[in-house]
Amino acid sequence: MRQDSFLKDKLLPISTVVILLIAIWYVATVFLNAPFERDTAARAGTEIAFSDLLKNTMAQERPVLPAPHQVIAEIWDTTANKAITSKRSLVYHAWITLSATLFGFGIGAALGILLAVGIVHNRAMDRSLMPWVIASQTIPILAIAPMIIVVLNAIGIAGLLPKALISTYLSFFPVVVGMVKGLRSPETIQLDLMHTYNASPAQTFWKLRWPSSMPYLFTSLKVAVAISLVGAIVGELPTGAVAGLGARLLAGSYYGQTVQIWAALFMAAALAAVLVMIVGLAHSAVLKRMGARP
Amino acid sequence: MNYPAIAGALLFWLLAWAFNEWLVRQRFQSRTAASAARFAVPLLFGITILVLWEGIVRGFGIPSVLLPAPSMIWQRLLNSVPTLAADFRQTFLKSVLTGYALGCGLGFLVAILIDRSPFLQKGLLPLGNFVSALPVIGVAPIMVMWFGFDWQSKVAVVVIMTFFPMLVNTVSGLAAASHMERDLMRTYAASWWQTLVKLRLPAAWPFIFNALKINSTLALIGAIVAEFFGTPIVGMGFRISTEVGRMNVDMVWAEIAVAAVAGSVFYGVVALIERAVTFWHPSIRSGRA
Numbered sequence: 094m095r096q097d098s099f100l101k102d103k104l105l106p107i108s109t110v111v112i113l114l115i116a117i118w119y120v121a122t123v124f125l126n127a128p129f130e131r132d133t134a135a136r137a138g139t140e141i142a143f144s145d146l147l148k149n150t151m152a153q154e155r156p157v158l159p160a161p162h163q164v165i166a167e168i169w170d171t172t173a174n175k176a177i178t179s180k181r182s183l184v185y186h187a188w189i190t191l192s193a194t195l196f197g198f199g200i201g202a203a204l205g206i207l208l209a210v211g212i213v214h215n216r217a218m219d220r221s222l223m224p225w226v227i228a229s230q231t232i233p234i235l236a237i238a239p240m241i242i243v244v245l246n247a248i249g250i251a252g253l254l255p256k257a258l259i260s261t262y263l264s265f266f267p268v269v270v271g272m273v274k275g276l277r278s279p280e281t282i283q284l285d286l287m288h289t290y291n292a293s294p295a296q297t298f299w300k301l302r303w304p305s306s307m308p309y310l311f312t313s314l315k316v317a318v319a320i321s322l323v324g325a326i327v328g329e330l331p332t333g334a335v336a337g338l339g340a341r342l343l344a345g346s347y348y349g350q351t352v353q354i355w356a357a358l359f360m361a362a363a364l365a366a367v368l369v370m371i372v373g374l375a376h377s378a379v380l381k382r383m384g385a386r387p
Numbered sequence: 388m389n390y391p392a393i394a395g396a397l398l399f400w401l402l403a404w405a406f407n408e409w410l411v412r413q414r415f416q417s418r419t420a421a422s423a424a425r426f427a428v429p430l431l432f433g434i435t436i437l438v439l440w441e442g443i444v445r446g447f448g449i450p451s452v453l454l455p456a457p458s459m460i461w462q463r464l465l466n467s468v469p470t471l472a473a474d475f476r477q478t479f480l481k482s483v484l485t486g487y488a489l490g491c492g493l494g495f496l497v498a499i500l501i502d503r504s505p506f507l508q509k510g511l512l513p514l515g516n517f518v519s520a521l522p523v524i525g526v527a528p529i530m531v532m533w534f535g536f537d538w539q540s541k542v543a544v545v546v547i548m549t550f551f552p553m554l555v556n557t558v559s560g561l562a563a564a565s566h567m568e569r570d571l572m573r574t575y576a577a578s579w580w581q582t583l584v585k586l587r588l589p590a591a592w593p594f595i596f597n598a599l600k601i602n603s604t605l606a607l608i609g610a611i612v613a614e615f616f617g618t619p620i621v622g623m624g625f626r627i628s629t630e631v632g633r634m635n636v637d638m639v640w641a642e643i644a645v646a647a648v649a650g651s652v653f654y655g656v657v658a659l660i661e662r663a664v665t666f667w668h669p670s671i672r673s674g675r676a
Binding site for chain 2: 102103105106107108109110111157216217219220221222223224225237240243244247248315319322323326327330338342343345346349351354355357358361362365366369
């Protein structure tokens, strides 16, 4: 097998596609925003030249589709030029969302691991719980999110916990499924070896099942952390648009601030990318400690 | 506080638990009895949860604004069938199914189109994986602005949400056929098209169905959440958000029950088709899904 080169197999194709997408974006900006410019020109009774049209579509106040540089300018303006504690700072909103995400992700991962251990060790739990764990995910929890928030608010639990609960519910599922698979991944021959050592169930668990489930755990954690961010964002929608990236999206859509929506969207994307990357780094670090070949 | 209700529910729970423990330890002679037992265990578990829920709500006198009892939700469901049916038609039949078919179809087509260009694959795959991890649901307000309040905007959201899982899974599925098998097709002088239809697509089915299953839940979520950002006065997401505001929690739960059943049936149908199409796959052949 030929060694993949970073430049030829990664950087070049990806950057080509990204540049292509940005180019499409600019073209789409012109097309989608042009009707508005033509309307204004027609109302003023003037004819608009194409060069002016091009320039204007890139710099509208409330464009149908903001140009990439407008979004980047907005992100720069709301992260670097505002104090972090200010309500207009995107960093402040991102932090609100991030804290709920991490809190929910933590509970969800712990719950998922516990459930998986129970399922692997108890047959009745396996048979009765597993179908419902799967069925629980066909319930569109995100649809229930507003109710959970409002109801918990009504009994006086507000702030971080309700949002975190939604993240928990979303993130426990991939962890359960992945961990059940992982804890069952040791082969019969290995389990038999532990048996010949007269190992107790606890020893078998800590020395064989737990280590061999690590790759599965981290793969599901990556999915879980991404999905708990989604949970936190949706959980912020019904709070009356107070704080957080979700509230930012909702406020933007109420007031037609498209640039603000796109900026929040990009911030959320960046957050998701960083979270998944951190889990990925932890993954490779743990595997390295366990002596896996790179 | 109503102690008999709590005690009854707890008693039922313990009995059902004991019965389940007994049931999973049984060896059955006939095959039908064994499969009946396999169905009975999770079913009993589900019923137990409903009984516990009912008992706790009645026993502790929890106000129905917080958590209505299952019987109350059922009553509400029966009383508002026309509303629920209208919501179901708007959200599920119009938005979800259209968006699901379009998104999955597009993802599949693009995967086939870029199949002959390794360069595009290398560029699109990491992006697709990246996008799958993003909170795509955030495009909902933009789509509502572009396509209006009605179901078209929800379809757009669902298409965007389902496109990338389908693309990524189809591309990796098309790469699943081994070198040996592909070499064999070459010795047969099979064209690219023949290899695709006779070898690589069948080998890709498990991956494609994986995406179809993931997408079946994603599509429902996408359509419902998109309705929070603006919708005509019908639809599951609309109903949920307005009834929450009016503190009609039992109506919300009825809507959730409909959504859950719709989602489960949707998933189940896809899983059944998967069983029929990929009957050769080890995970199905051995009799355990």
